[in-house]
Amino acid sequence: MNLRTSLHDKKAKHEKVLSCFLTAGYPTREATVPLAKAIARGGADLIELGVPFSDPLADGPVIQRSSLRALREGTTLPWVLDITSELTAELSIPILLMGYLNPMLAYGAERLLKAAKEKGVAALIIPDLPIDEETDLWNQAAEMGIPLVPFVSPTTARERFAMIDRKAKAFVYAVSITGVTGARKSLPTEVEMYLKELTQNIKAPTLVGFGISNPDEAARMAKHADGIIVGSALLSQIDEKGGIDENCQRVERFVREIKKAITCLSPTGENK
């Protein structure tokens, strides 16, 4: 089943989706597979593996730091692709890659799509690639079944909604606030209005991310979208000096709490 169909299925069943972002290679390369498995055990529906970049423009301090650390650990795009195929073989949930455009261009856009297909990547999220640039890449990715995920933000002009919806072959990534990634204690009240307007105008499944830090905020955001994305708050659970097992336990517990908070929202409601 492709990603969009499975997201639509969940939507029909009123199941909220939890997507978890993990910088690949953080805090060490050995930790990535165990951490991803812990995220899956915690109940995540999707995993976004972050491909580190030297200059992550759209990211706050936590993801910046994790990216630089992962680069120092020797993390590269080819390595992340290999890890993905290892994970897809073992886990039943989709693995997405999220990363900035330049390392992908350096690898070769076409070569990347082919490799992504081969390794079982479900979709690509590229925060510095708006729908207006690289038309060929958008089209080719859609044709090959490795959809690129478009973003929408509180400042997006309403006229762009339809265009973004058309580009969304998997889902739309709704940025909750103007700003960079990073946990916020709570998100401003305008977010609800904006999400309401967005979901009324966009047919593709909508996952909201940026700044979601705890179960309460997760529940609050999930109410107005098809799911949520958690990144910085999850990375903050990882102790760079801690052991893998200990970090995995913390991450699993964190994911489970978030998942529980958004599961209570479903009409069928029982907790797993």
Added chain:
Amino acid sequence: MSVVTTNNNSRHQPDRRGHFGPYGGRYVPETLMSALNDLDVAFRTAWRDRIFRQKLNEELANFAGRPTPLYAVENLSEELGYPVFLKREDLLHTGAHKINNALGQALLAQRLSKKRIVAETGAGQHGVAVATVCARFGLEAVVYMGVKDMERQAPNVSRMKLLGAEVIPVENGTQTLKDATSQAIRDWVTNVRTTFYLLGSVVGPHPYPMMVRQFQRVIGEETRRELRRREINASVLIACVGGGSNAIGFFYPFLQDDMQLYGVEAAGEGIATEHHAATLSAGRPGVLHGSYSYLLQNDDGQVSEAHSVSAGLDYPGVGPEHSFLRDTGRVRYVSVTDEEALQAARNLCRYEGILPALEPAHALGYLRYLDKKEIGDGAVVVCLSGRGDKDLQAFIEG
């Protein structure tokens, strides 16, 4: 990657979406797209508006001190054996060409009713220009600067603060212009509704490369007029290239003429080493800070650290229009080392009584590599983009 525009005529770049051939564009988070559209519309409207242009020209004349002289350096000319002229942007208020662009964008910010200005700075010249225009127009100025640059360009930090700007030290990554720019963009993404990003060079997402060029082309237009008036036949123009704003402003009105144009990048310790900032000579196209252009990067597409004694040239990227002009061959991009630039600056100071900034000292450093055949019986004009007060320490120590 992108579709190459069929129109290769340099005068007709960029296309509507900011592409110079395959370069440029808008590679930014979705959150910035509407602000960039608004800016594009505001700039185009203002640029056609007689009153805006008049206001800008008045500010350039009375506040900044335009026009700047085209000055014949006689001792240097005699030594080199051909006439050399300097376009004296160093004589402008605040000491560099950066004020041309800062004034233009500050007037635009006013039109857009934005009261908070963010900017990045390397050498501190752009930061000082921003702090200055903000003081002049009553705007709040927030300037991001790498801590390494704050050390080596300390006088400019004090100036910015005196002018009322908040200078935010950037400790990330390289602690130079690259990370200052990233931090300024992050601030802008966060405060996009209230804040105007006053970018200091012809880099970044569309419309900045086009807009900053338009604000800087006054350098070349004045030069052209003056050459005509004095019946000087110039055969070679030289400018330094960091992001490329003084160079494109200087070159743009001459692109259709048949003179040879040289853009000089910083070779640092030499372009055969890993310590240089010669993006167009040694980089490959890629995406950084919102546009597709030549970039110093490793095989994995990670951005490399640039190195130059000159903080204003110490940047691993370059404006997309320069990438285009490199590929078409219209401009020749060359490089000059730290040592050569320092020596050229000391010579100009000692024998002409003009202390240049380290950035244009690179342009001066290329003079001795020029081919006399190419110069013929013409003259060479160098864009002296700024003065060297900020660099005293480097000249004395180096």
